[in-house]
Amino acid sequence: MIYPKKYDVIVVGGGHAGCEAALISARLGCDTLMLTIAIDSIGAMSCNPAIGGLAKGHLVKEVDVFGGEMARNIDETGLQFKILNKSKGPAVWSSRAQADMVAYKYRMKTVLEHQEHLDTKQEMVDEILVEDNKIVGIKTNVGNEYLCRSVVITTGTFMKGKIFIGLNEYEAGRAWEPPSLKLSDSLRNLGFRVSRLKTGTTPRLDARTINFDVLTTQPGDDDPIPFSFRTENFNRPNIPCYLAYTNEKTHDIILSNLDQSPLYSGMVSSLGPRYCPSIEDKVVKFFEKKKHQIFLEPQDANSTEIYADGLHTSLGYEVQLNFLRSMKGLEEVEIMRPGYAIEYDFVDPTQLKHTLETKKIKGLFMAGQINGTSGYEEAAAQGAVAGINASFFVQKKEPFILGRDEAYTGVLIDDLVTKGTKEPYRMFTSRAEYRLILREDNTQLRLAEKSFNAGLMRKEDYAIVKEQIRKIDEIKKTLKNRFLVPTPETNNKLLSINTDIIKTKTDLAKLIRRVEVSYDTLRTIVTDLPPIDKFTKQEIEIDFKYEGYLSLQRQQIEKFKKYETLKIPDDFDYNNVNGLSNEVKGKLMDIRPVSVGQALRIQGVTPAAISILIIYLRKHSDKRFKIAN
Amino acid sequence: MYDNDTIAAIATGYTSSAIGIIRVSGKNSIAILKKVFSKDIDFEANRVYYGHILDKNGTIIDEVLVSVFMAPRSYTGENSFEVNCHGGYVVLNAVLERLFEVGARMALPGEFTKRAYLNGKIDLSQAEAISKIISSKSKRALSVAQRQLSGKFSNKLDKIRESIIFIMAENEVVIDHPEEELSNTTKQEKVNKLLSIKEKLQSILKSSEFGNYLFEGIVLSLVGRPNVGKSSLLNILTGLERAIVTDIPGTTRDVISEQFTIRGIPFTILDTAGIRKTDDPIESIGVSKSKEAIKNSDIVVAIFDGSKDLQEEDIRIIEDLQKIDKKIVAVVNKIDKKIILDKNRLNFKNIVEVSCTTKKGIIELEDMLSKLSLGDINDADIVSLNAKQKNSLKNSIEICDLLIHDVKKDIDPALFAVDIANLVDELDEIVGRITNEDMLDSMFKNFCIGK
Numbered sequence A: 001m002i003y004p005k006k007y008d009v010i011v012v013g014g015g016h017a018g019c020e021a022a023l024i025s026a027r028l029g030c031d032t033l034m035l036t037i038a039i040d041s042i043g044a045m046s047c048n049p050a051i052g053g054l055a056k057g058h059l060v061k062e063v064d065v066f067g068g069e070m071a072r073n074i075d076e077t078g079l080q081f082k083i084l085n086k087s088k089g090p091a092v093w094s095s096r097a098q099a100d101m102v103a104y105k106y107r108m109k110t111v112l113e114h115q116e117h118l119d120t121k122q123e124m125v126d127e128i129l130v131e132d133n134k135i136v137g138i139k140t141n142v143g144n145e146y147l148c149r150s151v152v153i154t155t156g157t158f159m160k161g162k163i164f165i166g167l168n169e170y171e172a173g174r175a176w177e178p179p180s181l182k183l184s185d186s187l188r189n190l191g192f193r194v195s196r197l198k199t200g201t202t203p204r205l206d207a208r209t210i211n212f213d214v215l216t217t218q219p220g221d222d223d224p225i226p227f228s229f230r231t232e233n234f235n236r237p238n239i240p241c242y243l244a245y246t247n248e249k250t251h252d253i254i255l256s257n258l259d260q261s262p263l264y265s266g267m268v269s270s271l272g273p274r275y276c277p278s279i280e281d282k283v284v285k286f287f288e289k290k291k292h293q294i295f296l297e298p299q300d301a302n303s304t305e306i307y308a309d310g311l312h313t314s315l316g317y318e319v320q321l322n323f324l325r326s327m328k329g330l331e332e333v334e335i336m337r338p339g340y341a342i343e344y345d346f347v348d349p350t351q352l353k354h355t356l357e358t359k360k361i362k363g364l365f366m367a368g369q370i371n372g373t374s375g376y377e378e379a380a381a382q383g384a385v386a387g388i389n390a391s392f393f394v395q396k397k398e399p400f401i402l403g404r405d406e407a408y409t410g411v412l413i414d415d416l417v418t419k420g421t422k423e424p425y426r427m428f429t430s431r432a433e434y435r436l437i438l439r440e441d442n443t444q445l446r447l448a449e450k451s452f453n454a455g456l457m458r459k460e461d462y463a464i465v466k467e468q469i470r471k472i473d474e475i476k477k478t479l480k481n482r483f484l485v486p487t488p489e490t491n492n493k494l495l496s497i498n499t500d501i502i503k504t505k506t507d508l509a510k511l512i513r514r515v516e517v518s519y520d521t522l523r524t525i526v527t528d529l530p531p532i533d534k535f536t537k538q539e540i541e542i543d544f545k546y547e548g549y550l551s552l553q554r555q556q557i558e559k560f561k562k563y564e565t566l567k568i569p570d571d572f573d574y575n576n577v578n579g580l581s582n583e584v585k586g587k588l589m590d591i592r593p594v595s596v597g598q599a600l601r602i603q604g605v606t607p608a609a610i611s612i613l614i615i616y617l618r619k620h621s622d623k624r625f626k627i628a629n
Numbered sequence B: 001m002y003d004n005d006t007i008a009a010i011a012t013g014y015t016s017s018a019i020g021i022i023r024v025s026g027k028n029s030i031a032i033l034k035k036v037f038s039k040d041i042d043f044e045a046n047r048v049y050y051g052h053i054l055d056k057n058g059t060i061i062d063e064v065l066v067s068v069f070m071a072p073r074s075y076t077g078e079n080s081f082e083v084n085c086h087g088g089y090v091v092l093n094a095v096l097e098r099l100f101e102v103g104a105r106m107a108l109p110g111e112f113t114k115r116a117y118l119n120g121k122i123d124l125s126q127a128e129a130i131s132k133i134i135s136s137k138s139k140r141a142l143s144v145a146q147r148q149l150s151g152k153f154s155n156k157l158d159k160i161r162e163s164i165i166f167i168m169a170e171n172e173v174v175i176d177h178p179e180e181e182l183s184n185t186t187k188q189e190k191v192n193k194l195l196s197i198k199e200k201l202q203s204i205l206k207s208s209e210f211g212n213y214l215f216e217g218i219v220l221s222l223v224g225r226p227n228v229g230k231s232s233l234l235n236i237l238t239g240l241e242r243a244i245v246t247d248i249p250g251t252t253r254d255v256i257s258e259q260f261t262i263r264g265i266p267f268t269i270l271d272t273a274g275i276r277k278t279d280d281p282i283e284s285i286g287v288s289k290s291k292e293a294i295k296n297s298d299i300v301v302a303i304f305d306g307s308k309d310l311q312e313e314d315i316r317i318i319e320d321l322q323k324i325d326k327k328i329v330a331v332v333n334k335i336d337k338k339i340i341l342d343k344n345r346l347n348f349k350n351i352v353e354v355s356c357t358t359k360k361g362i363i364e365l366e367d368m369l370s371k372l373s374l375g376d377i378n379d380a381d382i383v384s385l386n387a388k389q390k391n392s393l394k395n396s397i398e399i400c401d402l403l404i405h406d407v408k409k410d411i412d413p414a415l416f417a418v419d420i421a422n423l424v425d426e427l428d429e430i431v432g433r434i435t436n437e438d439m440l441d442s443m444f445k446n447f448c449i450g451k
């Protein structure tokens, strides 16, 4: 039937991208429909039971500021919380939490169900309906046609998914769920480039058959910090993980059974992630390494299922069992679910704009693993941006685009649409040029205004952030305007907090810049400084201690922006530009960069080509420039 | 690519002309000029100023004429000035480097013209021609660079780059994969790696000096009291018939240089006119003048009259020379006459006896000069770098020191990353770009990552 209710936004898929897209779109007031293969697996974690991690923590917190749900959801259902890299500087701190997978997806499903403007239905989408390069609706496996003004596709690993366990293969979207067999053909027919990627997961073990006594315990932080800046009364358990190791015997078993691996026997030829190699890859490539770490993580608070992080494998069941049992503590282990590799269709993301709308079809958006990424957080961040822009498209508002200088989400999307990807793309802090500024701790401080102005943040939440900023500024001012004079008494006090004496009149901000001085130690000698909360303290210390490097990055950002603001018109004809090689022209016409800055990041576009382009653009599109001189 | 930087470059090229022009353009041009010029003047448009370019201690680098242009009426459309200085690599480079010190940066190929275009000084058809020029220039720049980097040198730099990227990747792995057990390099190992990178960069800088010798010429100065035969020796070395005396039109300056080659190595003698003139016994040579010549030279040739005992002025010259760190050749002239001079009193390692009259000993002198300039260096070890590349190399060496300091101080790896990225940027100036992808490649190739 042609369904009578017409929707503003239809979200295809109920994974991490789909949930954020649907929730945000509904929260922005669009009539939204989520269609997914299985309602019971909304918000399901296909792989590891954890949220966050290096650079991923940043993404979760950004999604939180954009009005998404991931941060709140993990704050309510986490089993342990930890700040990674605490021994290093604040720029690279990252939050990670073990999740109760069952509670996580259940809460997410509940939030969706109670969201105003959002309907959720269990149907598989088979076809995209398009007229005049504009989306009109979708068609599902039960014969329904839903009409709408925009669509966000978030099908994860499901399109033509194929699972490999040893030499056995079968079609599936995820271990125990049916694949989507028709949708990617519909996309191909619309002219999209679709290719294959692969990823893998680890065996799940029965806790009752593991000897935890001989393994190292890994608890979370004693004083955990929530992901969402809105979370109050945070009180979650601290359930430990355990550390086990492979050994030479494990490696022997793997090496002598490589013929049983679809990855090595040639059954799977698509690329998997380099940063997340299968155990067989690790053993082959890093032959000299005698042992590898395995993290044993609880899947949820109640079941006995244990996730064996570090053991992605596609080897056959018997081999999996044998190598597992060669490890200390796992001598008698039972597998509950075997590890497997999965190969799936993804859409080359260079066919997208920074809004995640396809360049080809108006109103069609894509987010998540379908764009070649991997990871819940990467999916959620894209889901948020696609949801926002699908809504803004419907509401005819200015698109919401994040720069590389503003957010990790901006870096992620710019990388995807500019460079594409050959392996499942994962976020790293090293991908962010300005990571000293794009820190996790200051996420809401740097994004609240933009988010609020775009209507993504509620007034009361924005007020919280504004108050945080005000407090930080106030204390910073106080410290800059308070001076110590080099009296013997003052200097004795300074020595008492293990820092050098001063020789001239010195403001307190200068003292805080010293590595060994903190606000708290300073307060022991300047006793009338006001007591401040942990967050404010942390922010002022970072601002002062890193001042030199921070201002260096700000300068770099200014330089970067110069090119970003040099826009290239949508319909720009590169054929008119003399001096560009055909190769460079081809690349530019393919990606259609929106700015000279983006053009600069396309691989194979030379600096010389960029100069030529700038000259041409100045002459033809920016008349103001000439008048100014 | 259009920015507010003030740019500078040698406009006349590095050829050995009598004068060289350095062009400077950009918003801060005049402020920069004020910092280096000997006179404190309120510069006006379209005027020429006579004076000196001073180094940071206020010592004269060169005597110059400066023409000042103000926006928009200049070639580029910006505030700009041109410095007319003495030709030759050494002087031009010294002035250029001084300008860099006070805030100018090296202009990119075609950048003056590009600015002229961007400021609407030239029209569209000209601009299209220029875009071709720019593209061909960079291609040429590329092939020149490739030639320069061919063979041994490029391998050397590639290896250095690789080792830097390895350190970078190692640092990133530590940041992005904190839960992994990665073989941790010790602090000392890291310092050693950086030290070895620094040494390699220093050795390249050193061999680039030989490159300068070979490509740009070695500056010789001839010193000696009047009448010891300076001008005769000069005429022999240069070949009198080739010694062209050029005057700079419109100025009264007569300081010029002359070039000649020995065994394929170009030599330049500065102030040849002065030497010829002051060798006239009537006019006495000021010691200060010879000091100036000595300062600017790579090799000093000190000439003595073998037929006479050392005179007071000779002794002063000997004493002066012993105080400086330059390669010195003592020439005992007039050996066709009766030798009275006691060679032991000369106290120099390299002594050659010649007769400018009979030309005896001249070949030995030429051998000596060639040996002193290139030594026994293998041609394959010689590199030629321009001022910009050298600048980058010097910066790189400084950054190595900073990085070593960082490691010793256990600096936050995110900050170390900023500093080492600067090192890569500097090297990129010399060898071409690397991308973030290279670093990731190195990371995944060399470290076992992934839970």
Ligand SMILES: Cc1cc2nc3c(=O)[nH]c(=O)nc-3n(C[C@H](O)[C@H](O)[C@H](O)COP(=O)(O)OP(=O)(O)OC[C@H]3O[C@@H](n4cnc5c(N)ncnc54)[C@H](O)[C@@H]3O)c2cc1C
Residues within 6 Å of the ligand: A012, A013, A014, A015, A016, A017, A018, A035, A036, A037, A038, A041, A042, A043, A044, A045, A046, A047, A048, A123, A124, A125, A126, A154, A155, A156, A157, A158, A159, A173, A174, A175, A180, A183, A199, A200, A201, A276, A340, A341, A342, A367, A368, A369, A370, A373, A374, A375, A376, A379
């Ligand atoms: C085996 C495996 C291993 C992985 N390993 C890792 C890892 O090691 N590290 C890591 O960070 N990430 C890993 N991931 C990836 C991570 O699970 C995904 O990146 C993330 O879940 C992607 O989110 P998504 O929203 O894009 O898609 P998914 O979470 O896959 O959700 C897709 C949703 O779309 C629905 N759907 C699909 N097709 C249709 C259709 N035609 N009609 C309607 N609904 C449809 C599905 O029912 C599902 O709800 C792994 C995934 C798998 C399957």
